[in-house]
Amino acid sequence: xxxxxxxxxxxxxxxxxxxxxxxxxxxxxxxxxxxxxxxxxxxxxxxxxxxxxxxxxxxxxxxxxxxxxxxxxxxxxxxxxxxxxxxxxxxxxxxxxxxxxxxxxxxxxxxxxxxxxxxxxxxxxxxxxxxxxxxxxxxxxxxxxxxxxxxxxxxxxxxxxxxxxxxxxxxxxxxxxxxxxxxxxxxxxxxxxxxxxxxxxxxxxxxxxxxxxxxxxx
Numbered sequence: 001x002x003x004x005x006x007x008x009x010x011x012x013x014x015x016x017x018x019x020x021x022x023x024x025x026x027x028x029x030x031x032x033x034x035x036x037x038x039x040x041x042x043x044x045x046x047x048x049x050x051x052x053x054x055x056x057x058x059x060x061x062x063x064x065x066x067x068x069x070x071x072x073x074x075x076x077x078x079x080x081x082x083x084x085x086x087x088x089x090x091x092x093x094x095x096x097x098x099x100x101x102x103x104x105x106x107x108x109x110x111x112x113x114x115x116x117x118x119x120x121x122x123x124x125x126x127x128x129x130x131x132x133x134x135x136x137x138x139x140x141x142x143x144x145x146x147x148x149x150x151x152x153x154x155x156x157x158x159x160x161x162x163x164x165x166x167x168x169x170x171x172x173x174x175x176x177x178x179x180x181x182x183x184x185x186x187x188x189x190x191x192x193x194x195x196x197x198x199x200x201x202x203x204x205x206x207x208x209x210x211x212x213x214x215x216x217x218x
Contacts, residue, residue: 012057014132024138027054031141038146045146046136048121051128054135059087062124067116070099077101078116082123084131096126098148122148177206180213 007026012019027050031037036050055061063083070077077099084094100119102110107118125145129136133143142149177197197205201213 007057011059014058014135020135020138023054023057024135024140026057027135028139028141031139037141038149040146040149044141045144045149046139046141048125048145048147050141051125051132051136051145054132054139055084055128058132060084060093060128060131061087062127064120064123067119071112075101075103076110076112076115077103078112078119080116080119080123082120082127084127094127094130096123096128096130098122098126118147121145177209178203179205180209 008019008022012023014020030053031046031050034049036047036053037044038047039045052062061084063085064080065083066081068079068081070079078101079097079099081097082095083092084096085091086093098119098121100107100115100122102108102115107115110118122145125148129143129145137143193207194204197203197210200215201210202216205213
């Protein structure tokens, strides 16, 4: 049974360390319960939706301030600018910008609207990172949105000699327990737990479910 998230009444203040520890606990549970992260080369990166949840708990919301079409005859490319605003005061807390192009290996089939949308998504993640990256790290995730890291992995792979690829950079695996029922489990696994359970039981399982599962026949 999934435990309910207890959110502090009155919200959270970024300048209060104790409150940030409490927020990190709430944030991690929300991200795990909703599968809002991706594991890339052994490290966990929260999706932008996870960053928006954290920002919302602090009264910070993103606002797209501009987009710029950088496309050419041979490339669809957009740049987006985002501000993070304090809902209570209207003050601008942080800014971020990002670019997306259909020249990226995993974006070659993207329509133009999807390229523009991803540029905005990445910009939102960057804007939040500038101010609450340390809170995300406190919750157990890397201080960069997964959408930006996917792009970094694709760029690294493209830089490899022809005929070779950096599989570790492109490979995306969720290190979470699949459970023994259709409802799943969702508990985060270490890389060792993930590899061991896949080998012994045929699927990723946490230690609790490993005790309940039957090993694969050799």
